[in-house]
Amino acid sequence: MLRTHPTLAIETQGLTRRFGQQLAVDGISMHVPARSIYGFLGRNGAGKTTTIKLLLGLLQADAGCAWVAGIDIAQHRQAAARKIGALLEAYGFYGNLSGRENLDLCRRLLGLPTSEIDRVLDVTDMAAHARKRVADFSLGMRQRLGLARAMLGAPPILMLDEPTNGLDPDGIADMRTLLRALPERAGTTVLVSSHLLGEVEQIATHIGILNQGRLVLEGALAALKAEVGHEVALAVGDPERACALAHAKGFAVSRDADALIARFAASENPRDATAALTRLLCLEGVDIHAVTPRQHSLEALYHRNAHPAQ
């Protein structure tokens, strides 16, 4: 079945997969917009890799459907696979062959011209090392070679499982720059599974958070952050009294050590709300030493959704 949903590069509906009694993927309905960078987050065993394997046609779903570039993966695996370049956690290379020879094997299987090898080696900055045997590569070099292999043929969708594994800080920064540029430069949609929330936050336009096989949060990162509202930390002289006063006037506040944390709804103007709160405390004689706006980080979003009970 072909779905003509021009804005979605990847879509699933009720995607489910069991391993024996364990429900690894539990009715996931994900929506990855075209040309987005989708950060796929979740703790180990949350179901990220299983979902990616379902999207690559490596596993069969027990229920639900998945479409890649509008192509039903279960019905047309090969056609869907043509749209995807994948860097998997277990990125197998043949150690007895050079980097270039490894890429050439894949190029031939994909029916691509030889020039593709030089292109992807240049993009990933691996041209200088391509003639070395892969057995002599560092982990970071293997990772970059894996990315180069995923980019062979310039597929419209890249699925990258932990792409920064083994990279040094410079390598991580290079990878970030490269991935960030892909949607605009090549119209590529990038699905990145990672544990590095800080890294994902810097590149992702959209996120999906998995918890125990269920997609507990999905959407545009900026919108999700905005929905949570704003927080301001106030260092005050008498936190207990300040807390009571703020509560009495209807402010949502809590104590964090000696600070007072005020939370404002997304609909409120944070500047006006902060001014109202500080005015109240000053008039009541509470000393205010500092007022610090707190950014909602992806980490906060992640912990709020991936570990709701904690």
Add this chain to the structure above:
Amino acid sequence: MTTLPTPAFTTALAVEACKLRRSLALLLAGVAPLLIAVFVFFNLLQMRKPMPWTMALQSAVGIWAFFMLPMSVTALTALIAHTEHGPRSWDYLRALPLPRWHVYAAKVVCALAIVAGMSLLLALLAPLSVQLAGGWAPALAATGPRDIAPFLLLLGRVFVAAWLLIAMQLWVALRHASFVPALAVGIGGTFFAVVATSAKIGMLLPWQLPVNQLASDPQRAQLTLLLGALGGVTVFVLMLWRMGRREVIN
């Protein structure tokens, strides 16, 4: 990405052959026939009287079919499978936009081609070692006609009879990431083939089918040849069907 046609099976085959470059599988393919040739050379030198050419060449085929072929196939198929098991490349290969049976069938053809190559190498080295032994000790130079054609035919029959053995070993090696099951099956099969050589039921044992090509009873040789060839083709087809559908869960 433009829509490109699915590459032909020959592409998968060429890729598979390239993977074996600088691999231990090719080293093994060279060493096993060489060991037999070396043995034949020294065996002839320790004889008290010259041996006929026919018998000298047949002894080389006997060693090959009886022991070296089953053991080499065990090691070779494990090495071919380990090309993917080692670097855990099955996921990447199976996610590629090509029919999965191409990947497995290419391995089948490579395994068969390497065993055929080993047979040809033996066909070259065995007469050479007999010749060299004769040159080294002229008193022990092989006698009688140097009839190469029956020797080649026998090697060919041994190769065809080994298809079932190759198919079974390759399937086990591809199915299990660990070397152990493939080695256990191969060593166990060869062991029973050796200790139960004269057992009637032995002719049904895949590891004994090749050596049965040297049987004095032509019917037994013919039956085991058919069993090896047809059984091999059947198991190869079953393997391609089953492995193509199987999920690889690490």
